[in-house]
Amino acid sequence: MPENIEKMEDLSKTDQERLAQTGLEVEMKNRSGTFFQIDQEIKHVASTEKGIEVLTLSDALSKYDWLSGYMWKAVPHDKDKYTRYVHEQKDPKGFVIIARKGSKTLYPLQACLFLANSQVQHVHNIIIAEEGAELHIISGCASATHARVGTHIGVTEFYIAKNARITSTMIHNWGEKISVFPRSASIIEENGVFLSNYVCMQPVRKIQMSPVAHLKGENSVARFNSIVVSTPGSLLDLGSVANLTAHGASAELLTRAITTGGTIVSRGFIHGETRETKGHIECKGLILKDGIIHAIPEIRGDVVDTELSHEAAVGKIARDEIEYLMSRGLDEDVATATIIRGFLDVKIAGLPEVLQNQIDAAIDAAEKSGF
Numbered sequence: 001m002p003e004n005i006e007k008m009e010d011l012s013k014t015d016q017e018r019l020a021q022t023g024l025e026v027e028m029k030n031r032s033g034t035f036f037q038i039d040q041e042i043k044h045v046a047s048t049e050k051g052i053e054v055l056t057l058s059d060a061l062s063k064y065d066w067l068s069g070y071m072w073k074a075v076p077h078d079k080d081k082y083t084r085y086v087h088e089q090k091d092p093k094g095f096v097i098i099a100r101k102g103s104k105t106l107y108p109l110q111a112c113l114f115l116a117n118s119q120v121q122h123v124h125n126i127i128i129a130e131e132g133a134e135l136h137i138i139s140g141c142a143s144a145t146h147a148r149v150g151t152h153i154g155v156t157e158f159y160i161a162k163n164a165r166i167t168s169t170m171i172h173n174w175g176e177k178i179s180v181f182p183r184s185a186s187i188i189e190e191n192g193v194f195l196s197n198y199v200c201m202q203p204v205r206k207i208q209m210s211p212v213a214h215l216k217g218e219n220s221v222a223r224f225n226s227i228v229v230s231t232p233g234s235l236l237d238l239g240s241v242a243n244l245t246a247h248g249a250s251a252e253l254l255t256r257a258i259t260t261g262g263t264i265v266s267r268g269f270i271h272g273e274t275r276e277t278k279g280h281i282e283c284k285g286l287i288l289k290d291g292i293i294h295a296i297p298e299i300r301g302d303v304v305d306t307e308l309s310h311e312a313a314v315g316k317i318a319r320d321e322i323e324y325l326m327s328r329g330l331d332e333d334v335a336t337a338t339i340i341r342g343f344l345d346v347k348i349a350g351l352p353e354v355l356q357n358q359i360d361a362a363i364d365a366a367e368k369s370g371f
Contacts, residue, residue, distance in 0.1 A: 014145050015114075021202075021361070022140025022171040024112045033109035035095040039118035042093065051103025052135070053096070057124055060096035067096065070126050074157040074185040074214070082153045082181045086122050094123035094155075099133035099164070108136035108169075115143040115150050115178065125156040129164035129192075137166070141180070142173040149177045158186035160194050162217065169197040174204040176233060182209040190217030190246075200236065201229040210239035210267060215249035226255040227344055230262030230291060239267025239296075244277035244306065255283040256344055259291030269298040272306030281310035286317065286343060 011019070016026075025031045033047035033054040047054040060067055077087035086092070095111060115121045129135045143150060152174075160166050166186075174180055186194045194213055213222035224240040242251030253268040270279035285293035297310035317339050325335035 012145065015116075015142075018142045018145070018173050019112060019114065019140060022112065022142050022173050023138040023169070023361075024110060024140045028110075030107045031110045032105045032107045033097070035109075035111040036114075037093060037112070037123065038114045038116050039121055040093055045095070047109070049103070049105050049109075051100040051133075052105060052109070053098040053100075054109060055096045055098075057092055057094040057096055057126070060126070067126070070128065070157065070159060071124070072157075074159065074187050074212075075155050075183055079183060083155060083183050086124050086153055086155050089122060092122075092124050094125045096125070097127045097135065097137065099129045099135040101130040102132040103130075104134040105136055108138045108167075110138050110140065112140045112142075113152065113154065114141075115147055115152055115174075117144075117147070118150065120151045120153065122153045123155070125154070126159075127156065127166065127168075128159045129161060129166050131161045132163045133161070134165045135167070137168050139168065139170040140173070141170065143175040143178045145175070147175050147178065150175075150179075152178065152180045154182045154184075156182065156184040158184070158194060160186060160188045160192035160220075162190045162192065164189070165193040165195075167195040167197070170199070172198075172200040172204065172207070173202045174207075176203040177205050179205050180207045180209075182207075182211070184209070185212040185214065186222065187214045187216060188220040188222060191219050192217055193221045194223070196222070196224045196240075198224070198226045198228070198238075201227070203231045204234050204236070206235045206237070208237040210241055212241040212243070213251060214243050214245065215251065216245055217249075218246045219248035220246060221249070222251045224251075224253045226257075226266075228255070228257050228264060230257070230259045230264045232261030232291075234262035235265075236262065237265045237267075239265075239269070241269045241271075242279060243271045243273065244279060245273045247274055247276045249274070250278040252279070253281045255285075257283065257285040257293055258340065258344070259285070259287050259289070259293055261289045261291045263292040263294075265294045265296065266312075267296045267298075268310065270300070270308055272299070272301040272303065272308050275303050275305035277306045279306075279308045281312075283312040284343070285312075285314040286340070287314065288317070288340075
């Protein structure tokens with residue numbers, strides 16, 4: 001029986017609830033491993049699943065000489081000022097997860113990063129699924145209620161080997177004055193699958209990220225799903241990039257976006273570099289109160305036999321939909337909430353039930369806070 005996560009009692013009841021909304025399971029009943037970091041202090045590292053290793057970055061580099069060959073391979077260290085900042089750190093923090101050949105997790109691993117008192121939190125994470133392995137990760141990121149100003153910079157590199165699969169579900173619950181700069185990329189080999197799900201429905205000052213998938217193996221697959229709400233004063237500059245460089249590679253970039261007064265920039269780029277590749281971008285946005293949704297889908301094909309498409313739609317809730325539900329006995333507020341919930345309630349293909357339930361819980365929490 002796994003032990004509870006240490007030091008949780010040091011956090012306020014409110015902060016514990018904020019972490020719970022990101023998927024952190026203190027008792028680890030439905031988790032196969034945990035990494036928990038507050039500011040720059042690593043609090044808990046554990047794995048309970050055979051064939052799955054969870055290590056701190058420093059411990060992993062000491063244990064495995066070959067790991068240095070993975071560092072900065074997917075994400076260039078000179079990509080921008082944020083990656084350069086992480087690269088320059090003398091004592092890098094973060095985690096390494098290794099799913100050994102053929103291993104599978106019964107329950108997802110959880111990785112939680114909590115910003116409490118530091119001005120800047122930085123991490124460098126490496127996640128490796130060896131041939132035939134299957135790995136599910138839920139990453140919960142949050143800030144303390146008393147954190148007025150702060151910046152989080154996270155570099156994450158995913159390596160999906162032949163016939164392997166990684167599902168990464170990230171739920172953000174930052175504060176109104178927190179700026180967040182994730183930098184992530186994945187390299188996907190033959191028949192590999194990478195599913196990336198992102199949920200942000202709480203206030204934040206700024207989030208800027210554009211994860212990249214390099215589909216280098218034949219019949220490799222990448223899917224990015226984003227569900228976001230931007231409140232007044234929030235700027236969400238989000239994008240996904242898929243480079244289709246092998247025969248049979250395919251990618252989908254799907255976004256559901258709502259503004260209640262904030263700004264959302266939804267970017268997407270698919271590059272069909274090789275024959276027999278497919279890609280699709282879809283962004284649907286709702287403006288509930290005056291705010292901005294700017295959709296920027298881009299597709300580029302370099303060869304004859306690549307099939308790429310995109311669509312984007314931004315609008316308001318149709319009055320006739322509200323009136324229809326009101327005619328069925330709902331008042332206007334309940335009818336509106338029902339339509340919003342249906343808009344956000346995206347069932348993601350291939351997502352384990354425990355992760356889908358966590359996304360649903362994040363949507364429920366946002367509804368209760370009155371978005």
